[in-house]
Amino acid sequence: TASSSDLIRATLFPGDGIGPEIADSVKQVFKAAEVPIEWEEHYVGNEIDPRTQSFLTWESLESVRKNKVGLKGPMATPIGKGHRSLNLTLRKELNLYANVRPCYSLPGYKTRYDDVDLITIRENTEGEYSGLEHQCCREVAEKYPEIKYEEVVIDNCCMMLVKNPALFDVLVMPNLYGDIISDLCAGLIGGLGLTPSCNIGEGGIALAEAVHGSAPDIAGKNLANPTALMLSAVTMLRHLELHDKADRIQNAILNTIAEGKYRTADLGGSSSTTDFTKAIIDHL
Numbered sequence: 001t002a003s004s005s006d007l008i009r010a011t012l013f014p015g016d017g018i019g020p021e022i023a024d025s026v027k028q029v030f031k032a033a034e035v036p037i038e039w040e041e042h043y044v045g046n047e048i049d050p051r052t053q054s055f056l057t058w059e060s061l062e063s064v065r066k067n068k069v070g071l072k073g074p075m076a077t078p079i080g081k082g083h084r085s086l087n088l089t090l091r092k093e094l095n096l097y098a099n100v101r102p103c104y105s106l107p108g109y110k111t112r113y114d115d116v117d118l119i120t121i122r123e124n125t126e127g128e129y130s131g132l133e134h135q136c137c138r139e140v141a142e143k144y145p146e147i148k149y150e151e152v153v154i155d156n157c158c159m160m161l162v163k164n165p166a167l168f169d170v171l172v173m174p175n176l177y178g179d180i181i182s183d184l185c186a187g188l189i190g191g192l193g194l195t196p197s198c199n200i201g202e203g204g205i206a207l208a209e210a211v212h213g214s215a216p217d218i219a220g221k222n223l224a225n226p227t228a229l230m231l232s233a234v235t236m237l238r239h240l241e242l243h244d245k246a247d248r249i250q251n252a253i254l255n256t257i258a259e260g261k262y263r264t265a266d267l268g269g270s271s272s273t274t275d276f277t278k279a280i281i282d283h284l
């Protein structure tokens with residue numbers, strides 16, 4: 001066992017809705033796999049912190065800035081005026097400009113397609129959601145002629161994706177399209193309970209989070225699928241180059257789903273979040 005000086009500190013936001021339940025699954029699996037990470041947990045406050053002008057505390061932002069790695073559960077912005085969206089505040093304050101969203105068919109879980117393997121890169125801080133639009137993809141593409149660059153109009157892209165998702169390897173998307181297209185891609189492989197992401201930002205910050213939201217319809221019922229957040233945590237391990245631990249956890253998740261004995265309701269099973277988590281730990 002590692003002494004505390006060997007441990008890597010990472011920020012954890014359990015978040016809202018199903019967030020605390022699925023964050024708990026990640027903590028359990030990481031513990032069982034003896035991942036050398038010490039979580040620094042931060043919760044969203046009950047009132048506006050004047051230093052961030054949002055419900056996010058200044059301390060929690062400082063924690064991410066210091067640790068440079070973290071895992072974030074879904075955050076629901078309280079309805080009402082006078083404060084910024086929590087997700088937008090995090091992205092803006094930490095300049096998390098790119099959200100990398102891998103999406104691949106899971107072996108043993110049958111959907112209409114069995115050969116999806118693509119990554120959506122969603123621009124995270126500009127675009128339609130924040131009133132900042134200008135494009136710079138072409139300039140960057142010219143610098144990398146070894147990467148084949150193609151432009152597709154969004155409506156046509158949607159048609160191509162549902163017709164043959166194997167046509168695509170990487171989709172580089174502005175903010176709004178990236179949000180929509182990655183939900184579409186999640187649907188191709190079995191839904192929002194499965195797709196991870198990692199926000200990459202200024203100064204090498206990596207803040208992993210599931211693509212899905214806080215799922216208030218199933219919150220607190222022990223029904224949520226923790227796969228998306230766990231696979232997000234795996235992207236964080238890869239960022240830290242802890243590849244052995246990442247492989248071990250990813251394989252345990254994929255093998256549990258492939259085996260089919262324990263699956264959550266979104267995948268047509270009847271396992272609770274905690275039973276599914278236990279099955280993953282058994283597969284480690």
Ligand code: ATP
Nearest residue numbers: 192193212213214215216217218224225226228266
């Ligand atoms: P947001 O505005 O935050 O994106 P949303 O309204 O798009 O939220 P989500 O919270 O992403 O909604 O949920 C959409 C649907 O997918 C809901 O029916 C929810 O129950 C389901 N869902 C989302 N995440 C999971 C999960 N991890 N496990 C099971 N079902 C999920």
Ligand code: MG
Nearest residue numbers: 183211212213
């Ligand atoms: Mg959504």
